[in-house]
Amino acid sequence: MGVRKTERLVQELARDPAAVRRIPRLRVVALVLTAGALCLAALVVAALGLRPDVRAGTASASYLGIVAGLGLFSLGGLATALGASVPGRELLARVGLAALAAALAIWMAALFAQLGGGARLGPLDGAWLRTSARCLLIATGVGLLPALALLRFVGSAFAVNPRVAVGVGAAGMVAFGSLSVHLTCSADEILHVASAHLIGPLVMGTLLGLLLGVARRVDPIPRA
Amino acid sequence: MSDERPEASWGAWLAAAQNGDAAAYERLLVALLPALRGFVTSRLGDPSTVEDVVQNVLLSIHRARHTYRPERPFEPWFWTIARNAITDAQRLRSKRQRREEPLDDLEIAGDGEREIEAALPLSTGMTRALAALPDSQRQAVELLHVQQLSVAEAAALVGVTPGALKVRAHRGYRALRGILGERPD
Numbered sequence A: 001m002g003v004r005k006t007e008r009l010v011q012e013l014a015r016d017p018a019a020v021r022r023i024p025r026l027r028v029v030a031l032v033l034t035a036g037a038l039c040l041a042a043l044v045v046a047a048l049g050l051r052p053d054v055r056a057g058t059a060s061a062s063y064l065g066i067v068a069g070l071g072l073f074s075l076g077g078l079a080t081a082l083g084a085s086v087p088g089r090e091l092l093a094r095v096g097l098a099a100l101a102a103a104l105a106i107w108m109a110a111l112f113a114q115l116g117g118g119a120r121l122g123p124l125d126g127a128w129l130r131t132s133a134r135c136l137l138i139a140t141g142v143g144l145l146p147a148l149a150l151l152r153f154v155g156s157a158f159a160v161n162p163r164v165a166v167g168v169g170a171a172g173m174v175a176f177g178s179l180s181v182h183l184t185c186s187a188d189e190i191l192h193v194a195s196a197h198l199i200g201p202l203v204m205g206t207l208l209g210l211l212l213g214v215a216r217r218v219d220p221i222p223r224a
Numbered sequence B: 001m002s003d004e005r006p007e008a009s010w011g012a013w014l015a016a017a018q019n020g021d022a023a024a025y026e027r028l029l030v031a032l033l034p035a036l037r038g039f040v041t042s043r044l045g046d047p048s049t050v051e052d053v054v055q056n057v058l059l060s061i062h063r064a065r066h067t068y069r070p071e072r073p074f075e076p077w078f079w080t081i082a083r084n085a086i087t088d089a090q091r092l093r094s095k096r097q098r099r100e101e102p103l104d105d106l107e108i109a110g111d112g113e114r115e116i117e118a119a120l121p122l123s124t125g126m127t128r129a130l131a132a133l134p135d136s137q138r139q140a141v142e143l144l145h146v147q148q149l150s151v152a153e154a155a156a157l158v159g160v161t162p163g164a165l166k167v168r169a170h171r172g173y174r175a176l177r178g179i180l181g182e183r184p185d
Helices: A003-016 A026-048 A061-085 A090-115 A127-158 A160-185 A192-217 B004-017 B022-044 B047-067 B074-099 B111-119 B124-132 B135-146 B151-158 B160-179
Strands: none
Touching: A003 B022, A003 B047, A026 A061, A026 A127, A026 A160, A061 A090, A061 A192, A061 B022, A090 A160, A090 A192, A127 A160, A127 A192, A127 B074, A160 A192, B004 B022, B004 B047, B004 B074, B022 B047, B022 B074, B047 B074, B047 B151, B074 B160, B124 B135, B124 B160, B135 B151, B135 B160, B151 B160
């Protein structure tokens, strides 16, 4: 009974031979999204100005470690999202996840190095709240447009793991925004950097991705 | 050296199907079936759900066919879709198992069956009571106790899982007790 149904299904599917438009190469999608996100980040840097120590080339190694970690997180998030959006690209998704883990390890090491180097944890007062909210908003704002573009691609592809694709992908795009914030914000207090440049934007990005993914109905493989 | 395996043509057939070639598409889907059935059977073990999963994979291939790029190998693309459909089926099965109560636990099997049969011979009253049941419950009770089919046979005939059929039958027994004046449970 079931076998006959399967054969009928094959015939029905073959009767719908409409030509389809292939998705673009993932390499092209990655390049376009990275270039777009970097342009937006560059605009923010141009508007707010680089930190004096970065401009003078005297930034500490731990500071540069956080910058490198943000770059790695952005690219890792993008690779994970693209790899999870197309069947058969698990390796790319795994490489992306490894990059995310490496970025987190770099951040932890850099923050501990800063703590060891005598950096302040920072006061948790109104000023901290205002500065952190500002940094968080800029990072999320910069990442919003590339995140939407990425979600559009994920929605048009065939996400093997839609939640990972939209959540991690959007977090990666927001990390580009964090990069611009970290290059321009002079506040070095550990709590501010951790909450407003690293963890906060990534949590915001993940939530944003999941919400927009639900709103755009990024659809998983049909259920049995 | 060129690849002589039959699988070597699959990617080319899908690429042709992407351009609207119906014959290549049908050739591909037919060629995939034996390998796909074997793969699904080896992973699921439950023959009653194999064809459902195979059909889901075919539908997924149809929906995802625009994501295949001819410069990349076909097989990882195809097996990922198949693996995901199997994972979905396994999730669905465990969800169903959590929702459904085994018939034995409900004290319906064994002595319970004999009790019902003894108390409720297929009389006019019983016929009338059976007629009052919802279609799905009446069908389950009739297949198991009038036609004396096994749960697996009855489930295959109705096109549901054995667990679902047991639940339908259990609800039918409970409703019959109620209709015939016994305390339901």
